[in-house]
Amino acid sequence: MSTPIIETDGLTREFRVRDALRRRTLVAVDDLSLRVAPGEAVGYIGANGAGKSTTIKMLTGILVPTRGSVTTCGLRPVQDRRRLARQVGVVFGQRSQLWWDLPVRESFRILAAIHGLSASEEASRTEELVERLEMAEFLATPVRQLSLGQRMRGEVAAALLHSPRLVILDEPTIGLDVLSKQRLREFLVAERRTHGTTLLLTTHDMGDVERLCDRVLVIDRGRLAYDGDLPGLSRTVGAERVLVVDLAEPVDDLTGIPSTRHLTSEGHGLRQRLAFDAEATTAARVLAAVSERAEVLDLTVEEPDIEDVVRRIYAARR
């Protein structure tokens, strides 16, 4: 792997909390060791309270680790926070970095000045972002009057104005409608393609992970529970894919096909669903076996529900 853009070793953060009458130590991030290479797009997922935000805060120098080490863009986040800010863009879905009473365009000007962009850099980057995020129609609108979808586009543009190498997004699509989500995802894909930007995002929306990430980290009670790609995540819990076939004539339940499990039949067997283990067979083989018993008019393959997969990973660790 080339020099990592994020590298943690035994990274740990504890909090002293008070429960009823007792004080105790809560380990929010527990001995986290990971590396992210430049250009990767990583989904960081886990239940509420699993430790995602705490990790991000340590990566960006907002929180001091209790133990372990962290380097982001080759820098020590706490000590080098200012230098790091030039290379990282952070989007917290719930918090704004835009100036509430100013038009969006003014926020961009101020941020460009803070980052020391030249006039031409500012102009070309703003133009690129305004076009790609379709912000022209609300550039002159004060931030407080924007819709959530518009504001999120503004937030993302603000965080990316200085062309950071690493973009960290905390729940970037939370609360957005389907179209706004899609636009934002398309933008992030394009940004990564054109500028080689590294993405790290926390999300509860598996659509974000499916469309944006080539690697998934699952965190459970502060510990890394999975590190790999999305299909691999499904395989770890033996998640099955499902072949749905529409048949020309009603037939009996298609049982007994190797490595499959008959799930449902509708319309007297005109539509049947068969779960199959993707490790043991392929959709094509299952289809061939079905075709020997009935004429297939149409088919679809249902992928495993990722949220269900994550729940099963959690359950297996309890």
Ligand SMILES: Nc1ncnc2c1ncn2[C@@H]1O[C@H](COP(=O)(O)OP(=O)(O)OP(=O)(O)O)[C@@H](O)[C@H]1O
């Ligand atoms: N400042 C703090 N003081 C005490 N406990 C904290 C503090 N910040 C976080 N925690 C606790 O640390 C744990 C991890 O919290 P964190 O915010 O990192 O989770 P998360 O995965 O980001 O959750 P969510 O998906 O809800 O944002 C939780 O139990 C939380 O209550």
